[in-house]
Amino acid sequence: MLNGAVTHRYTQGLFLAAVDAGQVSNVDESLQALAAALAQTESFRRFFESPLVSFDQKQGVLHKVLSGRVPDVLLTFLAVLFKRKRAEYVSAIASVFHAHANDYYGRVDVRITSAKPLTEEQRESVTQSLKAALSKEIEAVIDIDPELIAGYKIQLGNRVIDSTVKNALRQLSVALAEKRIV
Incomplete structure (x- = not known):
C-alpha cells in the first residue's frame, strides 16, 4: 500500500x-x-x-x-x-x-484487438462509435491476433468488450457443457 x-x-x-x-x-x-x-x-x-x-x-x-x-x-x-x-x-x-x-485532456486509451488488420474506414468507425459512447477523445492502439478467428475485442482500462468468434465459441462450449451436466 x-x-x-x-x-x-x-x-x-x-x-x-x-x-x-x-x-x-x-x-x-x-x-x-x-x-x-x-x-x-x-x-x-x-x-x-x-x-x-x-x-x-x-x-x-x-x-x-x-x-x-x-x-x-x-x-x-x-x-x-x-x-x-x-x-x-x-x-x-x-x-x-x-x-x-x-x-485532463478528456481522452481515453483503448486497446482494440482484431483477428485481422482493420481498414482505415473500420478503425475510424470503431473509434467514432467509442468517442460518441464515452464522450471522450479516443487514443486507440490496435493489435492483431489471428487466434480470435474473426471479430474484435476492445479494452478500456479494466473493461473488455469481446465480440470475437473465439469468445462466442467458448461461451457456446460452456453452455453445452452445462446442459450435459444438468
Whole structure:
C-alpha cells in the first residue's frame, strides 16, 4: 500500500507542476519515453536505482542525457525523485501521470484487438462509435491476433468488450457443457 501512496503523492506533485508550467502533454510524452527506456535497458535502470551510485553521478547523467530533451519541470522532478532514492517509482509514476493527463485532456486509451488488420474506414468507425459512447477523445492502439478467428475485442482500462468468434465459441462450449451436466 505504501508504494501506491508514494506513487500517487509524487505523481500529484509532478502533475500540478506540469499544469502550472503548461507542459502536461510534453511531460507525459517524455515520462512515457523515459519509463520505456528504463524498462528496456536494464543497465540504465540499475544505474538509477542503485544505492551505490551517488546522487551527483545520477544527476550528472540526467542532465547530460535529458537536458534540452525533456521539459525542465520533469528534469527538476527527476532530480528530486532520485535524490530521495525513489527511482524505482518512475514506471508507476509514468503510468499514473498518463491517466491524469488523459483525464485532463478528456481522452481515453483503448486497446482494440482484431483477428485481422482493420481498414482505415473500420478503425475510424470503431473509434467514432467509442468517442460518441464515452464522450471522450479516443487514443486507440490496435493489435492483431489471428487466434480470435474473426471479430474484435476492445479494452478500456479494466473493461473488455469481446465480440470475437473465439469468445462466442467458448461461451457456446460452456453452455453445452452445462446442459450435459444438468
